[in-house]
Amino acid sequence: xxxxxxxxxERLAERIxxxxxxxxSEDAWLRVAVDGAxxxxxxxxxxxxxxxxxxxGRSVLTVAAEGFLRPASLRFEHGRxxxxxxxxxxxxxxxxxxxxxxxxxxxxxxxxxPDLWDPVTDRATRSRYVELxxxxxxxxxxxxxxxxxxxxxxxxxxxxxxxxxxxxxGEAERWTLPAFARYAAxxxxxxxxxxxxxxxxxxxxxxxxxx
Numbered sequence: 556x557x558x559x560x561x562x563x564x565e566r567l568a569e570r571i572x573x574x575x576x577x578x579x580s581e582d583a584w585l586r587v588a589v590d591g592a593x594x595x596x597x598x599x600x601x602x603x604x605x606x607x608x609x610x611x612g613r614s615v616l617t618v619a620a621e622g623f624l625r626p627a628s629l630r631f632e633h634g635r636x637x638x639x640x641x642x643x644x645x646x647x648x649x650x651x652x653x654x655x656x657x658x659x660x661x662x663x664x665x666x667x668x669p670d671l672w673d674p675v676t677d678r679a680t681r682s683r684y685v686e687l688x689x690x691x692x693x694x695x696x697x698x699x700x701x702x703x704x705x706x707x708x709x710x711x712x713x714x715x716x717x718x719x720x721x722x723x724x725g726e727a728e729r730w731t732l733p734a735f736a737r738y739a740a741x742x743x744x745x746x747x748x749x750x751x752x753x754x755x756x757x758x759x760x761x762x763x764x765x766x
Contacts, residue, residue, distance in 0.1 A: 557751055559761035564603055567752065567762055572607035574765050575709060579613065581690040584659040586706060589696035590744055591713030592735050594723035595754055597696035600713065608692050616687045618655060620697025622670025623647045627677045636730040642737060647671065648703050651695075656706055659693060667693065698735075702742040712748035719755040 562570075579585055589597045589604065598619065605615040624630065625647045633640050654668035666684040673680050687693060701710060715723065721732060738744065745751045752762045 557745065557753075557763050559751075559753055560764060561759060561761045564600060564760060567760065568600065568603035568607045570765065571604055571709070571711065571750070572611055572613075575608065575692060576611040576613060578708070579690055579692070583661065583689060584663075584665065584687060585692045585708045586656065586659060587692060587694045588700045588705070588707045588710040588748075589694060589713070590698070590700040590710060590748060591696075591754075592698050592715065592720055592724070592731075593728065594720055595713040595715055596757065597698075597713060600711070600752075601694045601696035605692075605694055614688050614691035615694060616667055616669065616685055616691065617694045617696065618667070618669055620646055620651075620695060620700060621674055622672065622680065623651050623655075624672050624674045626672065638730070638734045638737070641731055641734045642699065646697075646699065651703075651705070655693065655695065659687070660706075665689065665691070699738055699742075701744045701747045702738065710748045711750045711752055712744040713752045713754050714745055715753075716755050 575585055575587065589601045591597045601617050605617050608615045623646055625645060630640065630645050650671050654671065658664045658666050665687045667687055668682060669685055670680045670682050701712065717736065720735060721729070724732060749766045750763055752760055754760045
């Protein structure tokens with residue numbers, strides 16, 4: 556059972572930013588995950604955290620996992636609602652390694668591709684590379700991030716109870732609920748993350764604090 560402390564989203568972001576600023580090195584990069592189902596809203600927390608880090612003088616690049624979806628022909632190869640495909644085949648993890656993580660390894664270039672594929676048009680985005688200087692922070696946000704051995708220096712998981720997840724997931728996406736149940740059982744992101752944020756009521760988050 557996790558001990559949870561009530562907190563605001565803004566204060567939570569400030570606390571994490573201060574923790575990361577203390578850990579940062581001027582000759583390396585920090586890689587941060589904000590993990591959670593789409594209904595959990597990882598993007599807003601990633602944005603608040605980026606703003607808080609910039610107040611500490613850190614360069615920040617925020618990357619959404621949905622910008623690295625695979626083409627629809629591959630995602631839907633076994634049907635549009637295949638749970639196994641959603642868990643293991645929707646996101647281009649090889650591209651995330653190549654375009655996002657490898658450039659931030661020691662001796663890397665720092666040149667990160669912020670997105671690769673537009674899920675709306677189902678075409679390559681043709682975005683330009685962004686140079687993140689050493690001492691900067693990458694924030695990757697989205698679902699199912701903690702099961703791929705990505706080299707995160709810090710990770711936060713936004714958790715919803717099964718009931719809250721079902722209520723806040725749109726009808727068209729409810730077929731993904733078994734995928735998140737399996738993710739919780741097989742990966743246990745609540746235990747794998749450095750901090751757990753419970754957001755059943757999005758207006759009143761609570762968290763486990765910093766490691």
